[in-house]
Amino acid sequence: MTRRIRLVLAASVASVLATLGVVVVLLHDGASAAESSCARTQAASVARASIVTGHGPRTLVIGDSWAAGFGLWNIGRSFPSYLPGRVHVAAFSGSGFSEGATHCRHESYADRAPEALRGGASLVVVEGGLNDTDQPPADVVSGFHRLMSVLHGHRVVVIGPTAAPKRGDSVYPVDALLARLCAAARVPYMSTLGIELPYQGDRLHPTADGAGIFGEAVAHWIQTQA
Template sequence: MTRGPRRTGRFGCDFAVSPTILSGTTDDPGVTRHRLLLATVVVVLTAAVSTTIWARAGARPDHCAAVAERAHARAGLVTGSGPEVLVVGDSYSVGAGLRTDQSWPVRLPGRVRVDGFSGSGFSAGASGCGDVSYARRVASALRPGTALVVVEGGLNDYDQPVAALAAGFDRLMAALAGHRVLVVGPPPAPERPAGTVATVDAVLSRLAAAHGTPYLSMTGVELTYQRDRLHPDAAGQRVFGDVVAERVRTLVTPGSRLRP
């Protein structure tokens, strides 16, 4: 039998389709029904395989594309003036659920740029969109003359092994060797089990101390949240930003020294 053209499905899976099936022409009605049934089975199986692939990857391609688009939009918003400050973070840093200009980094002193990706964290496996960990992204986000790098996150590492969190943190610090860094931990978002947030906070605090890096715990900060009970609302973003800004001022003012 002559093989038909290769067709590529919307999820990138390809399959062969018989010219007879495509045209629907045959002299035997029974054969026609059989071939139509076969074509239906092929389509269903292709969709099932595609769904399984994306489920194993952890996220749909349209979701990851939307997250990347949001990250790009936030990266285009540079605020303030003065010393160069780079924020590397998760959905909090891009203001998920809000306008980008309502995200907490706008509260910081200095000329602030943001490299944020919703769902990401210190661990390589924190995101369902592949390895978009902080260590993986930070090198391309750095600019000459950056006075301070603020790394914010941890809520997406809550279900990751401590070893994975530590490995990601170590890779991040290696990528930021020679740069002044402030690590900002996760707040007690109601949607996350309290015990897991406390564990991540403790691990990050210990790792930062081991690297001689300042650490700002947010577990005692009360925020107001959106309906998802995970992301701060506009008021919560302001509170978050003001707490971080207070610490940032001690690190970017002339003559300031690193203080863990």
């Protein structure tokens, strides 16, 4: 083998190794970024859980960023604060009924419900669906059944996704699916597609006024289910 060929081969090998190194670094950086994102979301979840509003029997809200108060100056005024009872919130932004709604592990509604129920609840309000719009329907069904199994024996109501502009028409199949699942499980279901709300700049989350409108609408509907 000539010296020139050896140099070319060495350069090629070095190039391949360098490329692999870049890929490994990118994968590591991506994983680190995802972990950091999940840690921040978890911290926000804990912060919202520490805020208890209202008086009376314990109401537990299991939900997503709408319950967590994402983007609101005062997260304690997210929509659950308008609900009846002494309201506790178990919310994780990006989560949903399906396991894959969020890239953060073990944060689906069914995953979080056992811990959230430790304090008991006279009413469990499950809110969501906006993060399930890109998930396989079978995963939503599976997640719903898992959740209902955990909540068995409790009074449960389900609040469906709004027609958030960013989600477009993708919310309608999820709303219809949740309505069918709740009917089969004999769980009251509130479709919120007809509620007009002001949204933040991301066209996905309600403004403070929107959270109030949504919360009051849900509270009124819950009272009709008593």
